Amino acid sequence: MPTVWWAERNQCESILDIVGMCGTGPLVAIALCLLIAGVLANQQRTFRFHPNSIRYNVNNNRPIIGILSQEPSKSIASVSPESVSYIAASYVKWLEGQGARVVPIKVNQPDSYYKTVFDSINGRLLIPGGGASLVSSGYGKAGSILYDLAIEANNNGDFFPVWGTCLGFELLLYLSAGRKNFLTPCNSYNRAASLKFISDASVSRLYQRAPNDVLKTLSKEKSTSNFHHWCMTKENLTASSLDNFYRPLATSTDDDGLEFVATIEAIDYPFWGVQFHPEKNVYEWGANLTSVPHWPSAIKAGQYFAEFFVNQARKSQHRFASRQEEATYLIYNYAPLYTANVSSSFLQSYFFD
Template identity: 35%
Template sequence: MPRPPPPPPPPPLRPKPLFAPPLSSGSTSPTTTSSSPPSSSSASASSSSTAAHNSDYLWISLLIGLSKAAAQAKAPPRVSPCDAEELHEAPTCLPADVKLNYRPVIGILSHPGDGASDRLNKAANASYIAASYVKLVECAGARVIPLIYNEPKDILYKKVNLVNGVLFTGGWAKNGLYFEVVELIFKIVLRKNDAGDYFPLLAICLGFELLSIIISKDNRVLEEFNAGSHASTLQFVKNIDIKETVFQRFPPLLLKKLSTECLIMQHHHYGISPERFQNNKRLCNFFEILTTSADKDNKVCVSTVKARRYPITAFQWHPEKNAFEWGLPTIPHSEDAVQVTQQVANFFVREARKSMNRPSARKILDNLIYNYIPTYCGKAGKGFDEVYIFT
């Protein structure tokens, strides 16, 4: 008797997609091509294939879920500024130093004239303060009260008692009422410091020259120099200790550049040589030389001094011009030069914060330079860019 023909081979298995979803009950297998019911062996193979398929999918889903959980556990939480208070305690700020005055006011003495060779104001009683000196003080966090040199003495005294330090500006006047007022305020500065009231003074250019005359008691102590509109370096005195001086907080690289690059502006025709300075006992006893500078003829003058016993610093150069004056083409305006301006301003105002003079706020507000309007005069192309004029 002949044998029955062998059953047909099962259809070839197609590769399963890695993330294929399980087949729902009642759905048609994508591999089924015949409408006839499957044999028992094919049904068994299909059932095994579906079970394996479902098992693979569950394992893969489980692994993906675990990977996401691990990644989220490692990632730091995202915190918005609004959530910071919930995650951290309130920031702890150091208390203010009660020994310092954080609202310092500087008195700047006005100079005769209008600052523009009478182009702006021809009044005989006119005086001015270049706005660059005001900005120098303001950029370090202080306010200004103008000390008008020719106003009644009682008013001048009251104003000096409202401030925490004084600035003498550049200029030309070396005699008359202006010289007398400079000498008067200088003596007030000394008295205040002798009485225990820390009261700094910064003297620039003409201010330096007038202090040299007053301290030396010699009207002929000054010499002629060719340093008008002259950018130059500062040469530090050998073995000088810059602690407790204007240069103490200068960055080391900037200190080096001061002696190798033209970062400071000289603009004067008088000064004092180191030799003459050292031969004058009164000057040597009062001031210590910090730096020297050369003029256009390479003649050397004393350019920075510091009082030995008082918070008084004097420059024969103009720190205010680097950042705030544009009338002279030789003024250094590089980033380093502007940093010199800022460092000087920071030093002076830092000194003023040590003053414990705390007058009434109303008296200060009534006398601030904000009560005056500056005049723009830079279109002339020379001199100052902006001045405050008082008549």
């Protein structure tokens, strides 16, 4: 599949479009057209999306998305020493900019807390945790509980989307591999990169309907912001059998030329992950973040991912028992603090006891 698949898709937006075009014309042309349609149909069937019937309300104009908090580093903790977890404000703004509201998900809470939050929010965003352990941290443990709840819900036809960014991307891979780590060290910190789309991107839910200019920006410009020391290679994705759960959609390269998976999409579940940081393009301006792309096309590309995920969350029927209970959980109960003076990564952060 050529990397410019989006440039010509306006002529054949779907398999039905192609079949419709096959109705007239010379026999050879008709046969070729039907062959192309068949190939694309087989490609699309590799993304089964969901094994059971899906129940969702597409008219949910009050989506609420949970963001998993994480233990702070020593520098960030110095801003609010009594707090045990935090969320970078850029993730909150990223979702709010697309019409969603946010509920912070705290770490080190009883299982009943996570079940209550899960039943009440329309989607969950896993955020990067810096040096947080995928295994022993409160971030990793809470993420594991919520992941299992999301698997169970979707298996029962209860649509519940999950998004992972950077460490969240890595956490999804770790959990989906049966709590085994198949990541490899890499050198992609404070690095802007382009995406090399894999053939499955053209039939993926994430990229299939993305605007042409966004796809062009992602593939032709160094428009993704990378801040990670661990990577998933295509070889490890296959060796771990994770390619039975996720399809890689795009890759990038690190400072040493190592090609790593940059975007994944689950085959049977509404789960997505990106190794890069789409929120930084819009909202992070730390003096040491020299690689973050802030030009207009890169900003639009970063916002596209938030728009996509928020629209997925609109399909979920989860809700709080009442508006009063909802109000007690929302991020508006907290005020962000300035953290750029102690952290090179985040301008503002929310802190939680």
